[in-house]
Amino acid sequence: MAEYREEVEKYLSEVFAKPVRLVRILPMGAEPGEKELKGFGYGKPYAVDYIVEGEMRSSVLSSMKVQKGFGHDTFADRASAILWQNMAFNTLPNHVRSLDAGFFTKYGGLKSAGEADEFFILMDRVGGLEYYRDLDRIRDTHFFHPLDVDRALALSDYLAYIHSQKHDEPVLYHRRIRELVGSGECIMGLVDSYPKDFKFYSESDFERMEQKCVEWRWKLHDKVHRLCVVHGDFHPWNIMFRNGVDFTVLDRSRGEYGEPADDVSCMSMNYLFYSLQKYGELKGEYKDLFERFIENYLIKSGDFDMVKYMPPFYVFRALVVASPLWYPGLKPEIRVKLFNFIDNVLDADEFDYKNADQYLKK
Structure with a gap:
């Protein structure tokens, strides 16, 4: 010793x-x-x-x-x-x-x-509590406080700020979109982590989904002007809040620059996921947080075109929360709705965040 x-x-x-x-x-x-x-x-x-x-x-x-x-x-x-x-x-x-x-x-x-x-x-080492504890509390105790809205808006403001720092490097944007589809950490890597006997989505379903994701890669391919500073894994487990809206972010991932829709979809997907656990649909407090987070971002950033580029990033994040590897105890009906969400957003020309619950239906 x-x-x-x-x-x-x-x-x-x-x-x-x-x-x-x-x-x-x-x-x-x-x-x-x-x-x-x-x-x-x-x-x-x-x-x-x-x-x-x-x-x-x-x-x-x-x-x-x-x-x-x-x-x-x-x-x-x-x-x-x-x-x-x-x-x-x-x-x-x-x-x-x-x-x-x-x-x-x-x-x-x-x-x-x-x-x-x-x-x-x-x-x-930083103090504070992970943001997911706030979302747990809303789900488990039904206690919803104005601070919950303030924190969602603070996180949205933060993304609007860091995303305002653009970067001119087309090859790097192409790489980030390519990795979204084909990286071991992203869509295809997640697909490979699902069990062979997964009953909610067949191999042919996954193949069809991957083909549509490749189509989305080419839809985003020439949007190189959108490259900016990103966090890369902006979810509630990577944010430590202290008093009020004072927070620190953790575990930045996959590169300094990327597509801003990645960070926005990552956080907002968790509001939807928690709502599914509580209500079986997007409603109530989580719907409020979901819509305020996105709308505040669009207004503060001025990037109203983002809704055109969010679908494949939502597929990535939905594959995470639907995974039996990460969430083995998830109710079957929630997994079904998450894969409905994946199929429906891939077919959408843009993401309608005001009516996001429609994507959960067959």
Whole structure:
């Protein structure tokens, strides 16, 4: 154990170029009084408490889980993602800061380059509660507060702000749209993760859906002027709220630039998904949040054309929440409506957010 602590202290001292004294390392979410960690496991986040120049500091050290699929199949895939996050987290407003990227050696050390076995990232630790807890509370307690509307509007304002930063690089826009359809993390990768005996959507259904997504790729292909700064995975588990509308975003993904419809569809899909769980349709508080979030974005950004480009991004996000891998306990009737949604939005010329419930019907 002493040698292990020395390795961590040595690494942190190199990061800060100052002597560091390690206080403790615990798995994130550990209960009070839980014993200190004796070794790292890949794919898990850890809280690291330490003292530097007399100041007590706390960071999060996290590596990527070794898994097959979703574009994280190889060591190189995971290394690329970690190295990109170390840079990109620090260029997005309100995102948790990255302090360093490094890797574990085969012998348990924490080093830089050369002997890499798996990479990790060291980030600032931020306070707050994940936004999904607000959506859980609305679903489970029926308590809906004006702050819920304020937070949805604040998130919409944030997207309008970061998306206002455009980028002129057509090849990059083409890549992001291509990856939406064909990447291991996106539509085709998600399709491959569904079980062979999935009874709600057949292989021929998936094939037909993929063909329509390819058609959408070409509909978006020349919209290169839309390329802008994006988050890339803007969902309620990646947002930490504190008091009021003060928040920090986490885990930016898949590139600094992309199509703004990606972020808008990602968050709004969750309002629809929670409404399905509570009501079996889009109504009530979630319908209010869904429509206000999108409408506020359109007004603040001036991008009223976005509704023409949202359908394939909604397919991506619907495949996530309909997945038996991510949501094994989902009611069958909800899965059916999510695949109705997928089929219907793919056939729409543009997304009618004021009447989104129509897409849930057969």
